[in-house]
Amino acid sequence: MLEHGGRLRAAAQRYGIPLSDWLDLSTGIAPEPWPVPAIPLDAWARLPEEGDGLAEAACACYGAAHALPVAGSQAAIQALPQLFAPGRVGVLTPSYAEHAQAWQRGGHRLVRLAAEDIEAQLDTLDVLVLANPNNPTGERFEPSRLLDWQARLEQRGGCLLVDEAFMDCTPGYSLAAYSQRPGLIVLRSFGKFFGLAGIRLGFVLAEAALLARLHERLGPWTVGGPARALGRQVLGPAGSAARERRARQLQAAGERLAGLLSAHGLAPAGGTALFQWLRTPQAARLHDFLARRGILVRRFETPASLRFGLPADEAGWQRLARALADYRKETT
Amino acid sequence: MLEHGGRLRAAAQRYGIPLSDWLDLSTGIAPEPWPVPAIPLDAWARLPEEGDGLAEAACACYGAAHALPVAGSQAAIQALPQLFAPGRVGVLTPSYAEHAQAWQRGGHRLVRLAAEDIEAQLDTLDVLVLANPNNPTGERFEPSRLLDWQARLEQRGGCLLVDEAFMDCTPGYSLAAYSQRPGLIVLRSFGKFFGLAGIRLGFVLAEAALLARLHERLGPWTVGGPARALGRQVLGPAGSAARERRARQLQAAGERLAGLLSAHGLAPAGGTALFQWLRTPQAARLHDFLARRGILVRRFETPASLRFGLPADEAGWQRLARALADYRKETT
Numbered sequence: 012m013l014e015h016g017g018r019l020r021a022a023a024q025r026y027g028i029p030l031s032d033w034l035d036l037s038t039g040i041a042p043e044p045w046p047v048p049a050i051p052l053d054a055w056a057r058l059p060e061e062g063d064g065l066a067e068a069a070c071a072c073y074g075a076a077h078a079l080p081v082a083g084s085q086a087a088i089q090a091l092p093q094l095f096a097p098g099r100v101g102v103l104t105p106s107y108a109e110h111a112q113a114w115q116r117g118g119h120r121l122v123r124l125a126a127e128d129i130e131a132q133l134d135t136l137d138v139l140v141l142a143n144p145n146n147p148t149g150e151r152f153e154p155s156r157l158l159d160w161q162a163r164l165e166q167r168g169g170c171l172l173v174d175e176a177f178m179d180c181t182p183g184y185s186l187a188a189y190s191q192r193p194g195l196i197v198l199r200s201f202g203k204f205f206g207l208a209g210i211r212l213g214f215v216l217a218e219a220a221l222l223a224r225l226h227e228r229l230g231p232w233t234v235g236g237p238a239r240a241l242g243r244q245v246l247g248p249a250g251s252a253a254r255e256r257r258a259r260q261l262q263a264a265g266e267r268l269a270g271l272l273s274a275h276g277l278a279p280a281g282g283t284a285l286f287q288w289l290r291t292p293q294a295a296r297l298h299d300f301l302a303r304r305g306i307l308v309r310r311f312e313t314p315a316s317l318r319f320g321l322p323a324d325e326a327g328w329q330r331l332a333r334a335l336a337d338y339r340k341e342t343t
Numbered sequence: 344m345l346e347h348g349g350r351l352r353a354a355a356q357r358y359g360i361p362l363s364d365w366l367d368l369s370t371g372i373a374p375e376p377w378p379v380p381a382i383p384l385d386a387w388a389r390l391p392e393e394g395d396g397l398a399e400a401a402c403a404c405y406g407a408a409h410a411l412p413v414a415g416s417q418a419a420i421q422a423l424p425q426l427f428a429p430g431r432v433g434v435l436t437p438s439y440a441e442h443a444q445a446w447q448r449g450g451h452r453l454v455r456l457a458a459e460d461i462e463a464q465l466d467t468l469d470v471l472v473l474a475n476p477n478n479p480t481g482e483r484f485e486p487s488r489l490l491d492w493q494a495r496l497e498q499r500g501g502c503l504l505v506d507e508a509f510m511d512c513t514p515g516y517s518l519a520a521y522s523q524r525p526g527l528i529v530l531r532s533f534g535k536f537f538g539l540a541g542i543r544l545g546f547v548l549a550e551a552a553l554l555a556r557l558h559e560r561l562g563p564w565t566v567g568g569p570a571r572a573l574g575r576q577v578l579g580p581a582g583s584a585a586r587e588r589r590a591r592q593l594q595a596a597g598e599r600l601a602g603l604l605s606a607h608g609l610a611p612a613g614g615t616a617l618f619q620w621l622r623t624p625q626a627a628r629l630h631d632f633l634a635r636r637g638i639l640v641r642r643f644e645t646p647a648s649l650r651f652g653l654p655a656d657e658a659g660w661q662r663l664a665r666a667l668a669d670y671r672k673e674t675t
Binding site: 019062113230236 | 351353390395417421569
């Protein structure tokens with residue numbers, strides 16, 4: 012199992028700090044959960060039924076023609092490589108590591124590609140997998156560029172898979188509107204933007220035939236009833252203004268986080284509304300420094316870097332600011 | 344996608360009867376849901392973490408050494424065949440059809456076996472898959488017999504997979520206590536007995552090494568936070584007396600259903616607490632007769648048969664009794 016953010020229990024044990032005392036910035040999940048609506052009893056009790064309007068709500072919200080609800084975009088990441096004949100798969104590096112692992116496990120030949128090497132390699136690939144914006148680097152890819160790559164891949168029967176898990180605050184970069192094109196698959200995450208990662212909900216946007224094959228592969232009832240009921244309400248038209256407000260607030264919070272890091276001599280190399288990415292040879296040291304103060308961030312080894320999520324409240328912001336100031340004192 | 348019970352929306356459309364007017368007996372799910380406890384906000388908001396005590400609660404409740412929580416036993420059914428090298432797999436027939444489909448999709452050679460043919464074929468198999476009690480026939484297998492089969496399979500590196508989705512009311516038949524033996528895998532369902540099929544929770548009981556491989560295959564966070572919180576509470580020691588009371592009540596309801604069918608000349612060929620199985624060449628006709636009255640049961644084509652689930656309340660019992668009496672009048 013790969014390491015992930017959100018492993019607060021492990022950190023609590025390792026550093027001997029009680030769970031409730033931590034400031035957990037180790038994930039890219041919005042810290043304030045969207046208000047959980049009342050869930051009808053039937054959603055808990057009955058087998059979830061499709062045709063409940065969830066896919067339609069997602070299509071309308073994301074601007075896509077077809078959507079398959081899945082139990083978190085992770086479920087699609089695990090299953091998609093099994094739908095393709097073994098081939099040469101370019102995977103953006105660094106990026107969310109589950110992609111590379113899933114394609115490798117599926118028997119494909121992996122080509123790990125830095126963003127700047129994709130163009131030169133593209134015509135040798137069967138599938139190109141990337142995240143836009145990328146996690147953890149925050150790098151963004153222009154839609155026109157991605158559509159050019161998609162068209163070139165598709166001409167040879169290939170496919171572009173774009174993980175848009177962190178796209179909600181920058182919808183202008185999304186390929187959702189093009190996702191019915193053959194050779195294009197777009198993943199959307201529900202839990203990150205809405206701060207509801209526990210419910211396991213995500214969507215695959217693609218042409219209908221591919222979604223049908225994925226559905227068959229995943230099997231019935233993969234998304235739970237409470238998640239379906241919640242998703243339907245939150246993504247529905249009544250939530251539109253609140254979703255836009257949330258996007259603006261998160262965008263501002265992301266800028267505040269970038270500013271805070273920069274003010275302490277730790278300017279991020281990139282980021283999104285939900286996280287900032289700090290590339291530094293001191294990553295291990297800073298990670299440990301913060302953890303000893305009960306602040307958990309996500310550490311990456313290659314390249315040596317840290318990902319900071321958003322604090323949930325003003326006390327959290329102040330606590331992070333103090334810790335960064337202390338770190339600066341200790342290291343200068 | 345295979346046909347399943349619980350497809351009430353489709354029936355409502357086909358028969359032009361509003362959803363809310365149906366008596367849905369098409370599933371084997373307990374009709375009265377276990378009271379849904381308060382779910383902490385963190386369960387919705389945060390990524391689910393293992394080490395939360397859910398596996399331990401399941402082990403204590405089922406009497407097993409090791410348990411892996413999965414998003415419904417269906418999730419394990421889909422994934423288990425991928426853990427085995429292609430082989431000769433005996434699958435009990437008729438039984439829950441997803442097993443056969445999953446092993447076939449996984450590249451194995453299927454041998455469909457009636458219960459009475461297993462003994463003669465056993466030593467030619469790599470894996471034997473059956474449900475105990477069986478769905479939809481209700482047939483029960485004695486633990487001593489299953490353990491003999493398991494030992495013989497295991498001697499040749501083989502495996503016995505027992506789906507105990509409907510075992511909760513007859514725990515004396517369970518192999519949970521033996522499930523750490525190599526070559527034995529036991530599946531338990533949470534939603535059927537507790538009437539909470541919407542949350543997608545089940546457990547795989549087996550030796551630790553196999554559970555680790557299955558976990559790796561399924562990936563992280565497959566069971567949602569609300570399901571984990573709920574499962575932990577419901578399976579915990581505080582619920583023990585209430586679980587036993589529920590088992591007795593469901594057992595009595597199953598006997599009432601068998602009696603009702605018999606009283607109308609439709610004696611079931613088998614059953615469990617949660618369903619009765621009626622084998623009749625009139626299956627299609629009776630299915631349609633009931634559906635035109637807004638009563639949905641599950642129909643099987645091979646052999647021609649119907650599965651009746653439990654009505655939720657006295658009004659439902661009376662409605663079913665009237666429809667069965669009407670059917671008898673029409674057909675005699």
